[in-house]
Amino acid sequence: MRTPTHTLHASQSHSGWDRSREAVLSVPPGTTIELDVADASGGQLGPDSVAEALTDMDMGRVNPTTGPVRVEGAMPGDALQVRIHELRPSGWGWTGLIPGFGLLAGDFPEPTLTHWHYQPSGSEPAAFGDVARVPVRPFPGTLGVAPAEPGPHSVIPPRRVGGNLDTRDLVAGTTLWLPVEVEGALFSLGDTHAAQGDGEVCGTAIESPMTAVVSLDLEPGAAPAFPVFETVAAPRDVEVRDGVIATTGIGPDLMAGARDAVRAMIELLGLRYRLDPPNAYMLASVAADLRISEIVDAPNWVVTCAVPKAIFAP
């Protein structure tokens, strides 16, 4: 574990990417920094919030990222190496169905909100009522650098330069390489999740304020075309223990296949664990993995939605 030499607070944040934004910190390559991060609502939701707050949310304030951090000497074409040393979650988080957002937005028009309270150490899984216990595996949903293209860019879509990757593997111990597109790189981090399944199907994970410790280094001229990462341990230990239950979607369109697989999982969770559809959808978002199981047997592909059985109460 590296000891950070700089700290950024959650107030030192912005929403969206812009190469003209002034850095809040400038550091030489090899520096370790600590970043406090607000939850994805930007503090609009708290432990006492109710579902209606999702409808009233100011979407211009969502997904704030702490930064940007200028890395001295970073030039377009370099790789920014981000080492994720530590994530210290707050112990509270939320998962919500936001009207108009998520893979099955048309199926779930009503705002729905679940609160999670968990051990920040990760020593205990997070309880989803008395139905399931989801392992705490904190990671930053958003980490990226400024795109070369001038002007403001929404924080929501991930990009070649990273950003809102929402990739559950990026836990502590992971190294991520991002392509630098502007002088100084301009790195920011936000959208911290206490747990998420591949796909983040309902659009929200366990959204938790968190402190992240990362170090930033440069590999000159080594920019990858898209982000690349290396992990040191798997995020799928619960799956190994007891196996999975999985649904599939099969057809010529991966998006339709993903929707079919998730719809089938929502139905299955209802039958097996008496979860109503909004709760099944939220649980899938934080614990189910979407995989492309087959993508070569034209014209049909197989998308799988797999839930580790170890999360369910015996």
Added chain:
Amino acid sequence: MRTPTHTLHASQSHSGWDRSREAVLSVPPGTTIELDVADASGGQLGPDSVAEALTDMDMGRVNPTTGPVRVEGAMPGDALQVRIHELRPSGWGWTGLIPGFGLLAGDFPEPTLTHWHYQPSGSEPAAFGDVARVPVRPFPGTLGVAPAEPGPHSVIPPRRVGGNLDTRDLVAGTTLWLPVEVEGALFSLGDTHAAQGDGEVCGTAIESPMTAVVSLDLEPGAAPAFPVFETVAAPRDVEVRDGVIATTGIGPDLMAGARDAVRAMIELLGLRYRLDPPNAYMLASVAADLRISEIVDAPNWVVTCAVPKAIFAP
């Protein structure tokens, strides 16, 4: 482990699905059967074959499936429950780049063939030259029932009724539920793989002749919309041990994202392990997992291609 009461030989096979095909065996629900399966070339390739044999292959004979087996009393709307008890691979297999086939067919016009020799017990991983050792995790790539629609249907695309699912999770111990669409179900199994990554990106896995033991049972009126399965142990133990290296593809089209992620993995395997592109592509097909890491942050999705580091020689 159930003891089979019937045996089908690899000669009792067919290519493609057709509800009018006569069953080679008729059994009551709850029967356990043993099926010998030819490799995906239908015996056109053997341990002495060279790459040119891929170009000359009669595609009308590929992917033979042993069967069909009629399950007495099966009616449209029922679920056929398939329990996979045992897979006994032969110890030899092949992986090939077949011109015009695979996720990156345009990038790899030349036929290329790799032979694998491994311990049939699975006690040792299968060696890929001196670069990598791939755990043997045998499963049937194809298992399905006849579709309701009359006439012949290609064996290549997977369907709502299963078929060429190429889903690596379906190892021994797994239970699979398929929707019955015709009287008697007409179950067949083939395309046995000694190992495969999610996606089977080059279009072939470790293609191995194998014997499968499955039992077939019925759940009246319980047909799922698409296949559903449940596993008892994870196929990803090597990932848990040492983590993964992963590439990404990011953009508004999942297929393009998958191609970008696989292209990046081929480049990375070349840089790290000095694999030429055809060998990197084949190794990715048998050992890399394609995942949809994010599918809600419109308009861009994240597809990840992850290779477990434990497969590489130290």
